[in-house]
Amino acid sequence: MEHDERPPGTHPRRPEPGLRVGVTKADITPVDLTGLHPMPGAFSGVHDPLFLRALYLSDGETETALVSLDLIEAGDITPVRERIERELGIPADHVMITATHTHNAPRIADVSPGALAHAGGPESFAYTETVYDRIVDALREARAGARPARFGAGTGTADVNVNRETYTEHGWRLGHNPEGPSDKTVSVLKFEALDGTPIALLVNYAVHSTVVFGTGEVSADLAGAACRYVEERYDGDVVALWTPGALGDQAPRVDLGVPFGVAPTEPQRAHAYAAMDAQGLIVGAEVVRVAGGLGGLTGVVRIDAGQLTVPCPVKAGHDVMESMRQEAVDTVPLRLALIRLNEVALAGVSGEVVTEIHRRLQKESPLSRTVLISLANDRIGYLPDDARFDRPVHSVNGCPIARGHAEAAIVGGIVGMIRDRLN
Template structure:
């Protein structure tokens, strides 16, 4: 899913609470931001022509899978050790590109990109991984918009799925790999199947690889998966003495935006309309030595790096699209450039920096309180 509605999040948490006794506030539901997979549309956001019978069938399948997985988890509860590590994986690129007519989407090697990959390793008492969690600032969108040569849709779990499969195959024994998308609002996979192009006259377009696209998924999935394994193999799991969750809100300034007016090309000017103050939910999850910062908006990569840099906790991960979605929250520079993300944001210029500083302050308060 590229996003998960509030209703779906609540339904998933209700199942988890029913089966496993986990309070809604202690669970997080995250989208992988994968475009090339069947989506479930909530009421009020259903595109014209959607087959609602199929839509409801997919939602029912989700709920069955969640109940089944939760039941299995409860029946196989066991002691575990946790460890966290980090490294780099160069599978992303900044997607904001300067054109003759303004900034648009593409691949900008000179732009800021964050190759940080964080890994949480959870081992059973036999020393073998039960689960590996990976966190990196890249969208799972290699095949975003790609079609068959005949115009049909192709289905894939994309980068997130390919990387997870690689990690699970490497460790075997039923190990589960989980993907948490980081601050990837202005990031794309380094190679995309239906890539954006800029023509000599400044106009923009796209070029699709069609069925050959799956090779890119395998290539980048293997690269990310192998980098995750490389980090996980350096981690020494230990007994976790900290397991807690804190939910807070940070206040930022909003701006007017309607999805119906999403940008369709570059511009040299744009009139932003600042709005009222709005609250952004933040979840701070402590697992062993790892602190996970989770937010709904799609942060720019530089903002995620900023939170990580100034966090008082050495092992800090930043995840976005957590417990719902709130579109883009770009850095200030993006507004000056009139980028796709800035023009598509429900948040005003400076909101991201304000949110990052507020989150760091909350982390410091948590640290000073002895947690």
């Protein structure tokens, strides 16, 4: 492993030509849980640890990085992306940071003006700085350990998600709607050394990690269980990075099943954790199967990356939790991010995108494989398609953008970024 011995804050050596990949995994479980619950309440303990997983990529000309955090969300993450550029030389607009969206974990960073989110307190901001430090350290380590590699991409399916917007005798509620749109695709990007040694697997799936939401304990939930299964199957020789797909309208099929705020019984808690592990196994096993069947991996890779911020007119939240904060401003920043590896696009969006927007993006994208990553570089709220505004569903009530703007900005912005880099 090569190590850059230059002083911290100076830019490392220019990467060598050809695909080079480095990856790191670091524990970010908070020691002091005081004031870190993202919603009203408090954590009673830790069930399983939280991790960050950092992936560094270079083609010899362009460097980029993707970080996955076992957190409910990260707000405006610009400060740490700018710090990465200052200290490591990786351009801030080449860095994509996302959260797995486990609801049994803290949030970090500040709320963007106009966004609909739960504001953090002093403890949350102190924890944010700790996570920032570990992100920078992890990417420094991943970059130093990068080695020649090749990659490939494939898809499978896993039926552990279900549309959660359902009509009841009391109106639209969150629940299980098997007739609603739901994308079962498990997307996998595999990175391995030139001798076939596995390095990393990037996973994308559309589901809220809320299986154990309400137990009151810190947990990486379904996403963490899936990554844990994959990493154990590879005997710890691979890092599995979970990225959330179009999860804005997707719930896990089996969860705690207790209303929020009601203390679960011990049998209910045991059931929830068993369901977490079982559903994580289903997704994880599909990741292992897809990765094992991939052929034609290539080290001849062109990387492109960039970001775009679209100011969108604000819509006030409706029927949302009182603890959610929304500044009275005219526009809210919708942040879009792109990492392209040959014909594969990782398309980041700074909110919880719904299924129909992802489907439209896939149809209009000029690339053969476009993977949408929700909660990238910010979390401004839910991002429903235009047609959904005819119904007072959860994703519309929690959307901070006026009708007619989010869907067009997401699809048009990402497709435009891809086309610009194909010319």
